[in-house]
Amino acid sequence: MAAVTLNLQDDYRIEQGSPFKVKITCKDALGALYSLVESTCAAQIRPYVESEDKISFTVSINTATSEITLSLSSTALDDITYEAGVWDCELTESNGDVIRLVEGDVEISLNVTR
Numbered sequence: 065m066a067a068v069t070l071n072l073q074d075d076y077r078i079e080q081g082s083p084f085k086v087k088i089t090c091k092d093a094l095g096a097l098y099s100l101v102e103s104t105c106a107a108q109i110r111p112y113v114e115s116e117d118k119i120s121f122t123v124s125i126n127t128a129t130s131e132i133t134l135s136l137s138s139t140a141l142d143d144i145t146y147e148a149g150v151w152d153c154e155l156t157e158s159n160g161d162v163i164r165l166v167e168g169d170v171e172i173s174l175n176v177t178r
Contacts, residue, residue, distance in 0.1 A: 075168040076151070078109075080144055081175035084136040086121075088153065088165055089129070097130035102158035107134045109170055111146040119144065121153075132165070147172050 078084045090098040107121040119141070121134040134153060152167035 073168050074166050075170065077171045077173060078136070078141065079173045079175075080141045081138050081177070082141075083138050084141070086134040086153075088132045088134070090132065090155070090165065091130070100125050100127050100130055100132070100155070104156045105132050105134075105153065105165075106156070107151065107153035109149050109151040111149045113150055117146075141172075141175075144172055144174070147174060 074086075076084075076086070090100060092098045103125065105123045105125060107123060109119045109121075111117055119136065121136055122140075124133045124135075125131075126133070132153070132155075149170045149172065150168070151170050153165045155163045155165050157163070
């Protein structure tokens with residue numbers, strides 16, 4: 065049974081100059097924790113879907129709790145010049161299947177004080 069989450073669409077506001085973190089708990093269609101053993105995960109922000117410009121999240125997976133943590137350090141956001149974009153998070157299972165867990169829009173509040 066494929067992994068699902070409680071909310072496929074998730075929009076965020078990120079403040080440049082501050083760290084940012086998102087936690088996703090993966091569950092199956094019956095609400096049970098979904099096994100993330102031998103799975104990998106990737107998540108990115110881009111100003112628009114086709115853009116080559118991107119910021120990749122640091123990802124950690126807790127297989128005991130089926131929780132994925134996506135993090136951006138404050139320095140990872142330093143070079144952003146756009147104020148809006150899109151993001152998603154994809155899980156790659158051990159068999160190679162890719163599941164988009166969550167996607168959304170992102171608003172970026174650019175840093176004034178440096």
